[in-house]
Amino acid sequence: MKKTNVLILFSLLLWGCSQSKNNVEARIDDLLSKMTLKEKIGQMNQLTGTGLSTDMTDCIRSGEVGSILNEVDVKTVNELQRIAVEESRLGIPLIFARDVIHGYKTIFPIPLGQAASWNKELVEEGARIAAKEATSVGIRWTFAPMVDVTRDPRWGRIAESCGEDPYLTSVMGAAMVKGFQGNDLSEPRSMGACAKHFAGYGAAESGKDYNTTWIPEIQLRETFLPPFKAALDAGVASFMCSFNDINGVPSSGNEFLNKQILRNEWKYDGLLVSDWASIQQMISHGVCSDLKDAAKKAANACVDMDMMGFAYISHLEELVKSGEISEKQIDEAVRNILRMKFRLGLFDQPYTKEDTTVFYATESLEKAKQAAIEGTILLKNDNNLLPLNDKIKSVAVIGPLSDAPSDQLGTWVFDGEPERSITPLQAIKDTYGSKLKIIAEKGLNYSREISEDGIKKSVEAAKKSDVVLLFVGEEAILSGEAHCRADISLPGAQSKLLSELKKTGKPVVLIVMAGRPLTIEKEVNQADGVLYAFHGGTMAGPALIDLIFGKAVPSGKLPITIPRMVGQIPIYYSHKMTGRPAENICLIDNIPVGAPQTSLGNTSFHLDAGDSPLFPFGYGLSYTTFEYSKPTLSKNTISEGDSIIVECSIKNTGKLDGKEVVQLYVRDLVGSLARPIRELKGFEKIFIKAGETKKVSFTLKPKYLAFWIADMTKKAEPGKFEVWISNDSQTGVPVKFELK
């Protein structure tokens, strides 16, 4: 096509887009001009489903509800929608919402496990599959992705996060948004995503859910907000407030967050929904005297929709009548809500085709398995025990997670069915039942079990086998919302089980299926091989068995640091150097008795844990090995408007083909504020055949070096930097460059 034709086509496309935008805005104006104040406030009310109860149908008819969550029977959904469209005065459709977090029926690994794949295409496909399944019953709005950065594995919701890093979370969150929403939000198989929880929820003090947070503005902007901005840039249809307060101000009443940042700075014109009753909870926070006060604070803070808080429906009308809230404010909120309904195409296609559900399609199960494979991290592999080879004739399958269909699904599974889970035990029997002697003896029935009665039998099983596969971890209920732990070691008698099995002298492969990083230093030391699998979803079993027997090669990398001890938390790779970085570490047992105090040589570490994590962010082994060349730079200085190409060769020096996650880190050596010792700025997951070498290059621009400085502007400061291309956050050869 000629250049001029391309230009004309492009202009026509732009014109078309702005026309349909104007058209939507005109339709919103038209509707608003016809709506009563009551009907407007009704749109701002979100209720949980109660089937076809009279209360609900009456509410819909009188226009007192704008959205319903947790209604998943397609016939009920369609009937409720019919009442809204045909029997309410203005026929405004409802949006049906649900927490579709890591799958609807086909359950993918928990988000933390998906992030461990570092494979954004796979993560996007996972969300696409979830959207296809969920929209087939009428759910057009999911409360995902959760893009809260967190550095506290005690927090139960770490399972639902993409880990500790703002960049990785941004990439994964944006991939999920794209997957849920598809190419066209108005298409019936697309689902509006929701960037939650705005903001700072992952900083809950002591990792206790809903707890208060203290977050300086610089840290808020640098660590917690970027994934939300990335979700917005990816076109996310909605945002949700967080439950916590930041520096004393709950998010649902936080004008700084919702008005100044989200609306004014970021120009967000979509829907902001509260969290469940979070407007009402401003009374418990102690910042509102009553529900009316809470409604006023939330409306002033630009919260458009009240999820199950009954504050708006009960009090907004009187607040407008008394002049405490202007009708213009209400109009703004309703505009955002209607805009989402238009964007979802609900005015044109309000109903869901029945009998077209697409649950557990073969390709979906295959993708879920692939996600579980790529989201599993090989942490240790002494003597190349894994993958198991032909010499292995008998296997003991032990541990509470070896055959726990419900627990392997992880948290946030309302619709997935445990009976569709394939457990590791099932998978090994299906695949190797005729070739191997498989002795299954759980040892413990569930992860928290303290009774050691079953251990003896599992030891007997181990004695009769060539190798022990020990599946340990956490039940699903030990992580997720409001399920936080102060002790994040292996629960129950699992550690004892491992010690007893170890005494048999048989090689032990430890497979950890959990909702968070666990403090398992002792167990890692005892085991011969360790696979960290998180909760892998419906297909966790086949994925793990493929990895264990070498049909698949591990390629997962940690999206979060694994601490040695809980007392190290928060521990994360991108920490500051401090004035006395850790060196000459002298651990507690090496201090001579009666040693006098001295401040000479003092550095920053814990006497009982040292300064290193058990495993760093970005870490993960493979069955093959990769050799990185020293990175080369296209030049050694950059200036504004310029870029540097950083390049590196990676050779697969092992005997197997494999995928590698190539990571790009930078460090600003001297800043006006102390800077992290490394920051992830890019990554690529590549497939390299055995013996082959591949080049990976990244483009570094000054804007990637920018950070928030004391006057609250974001700038890249001239000076010296270091850059690494490496396979985790601690290794690699730094190369210097300068920003002029």
Ligand code: NOJ
């Ligand atoms: C509370 C949770 O914090 C939020 O993430 C979820 O989407 C809502 N409940 C709705 O279930």
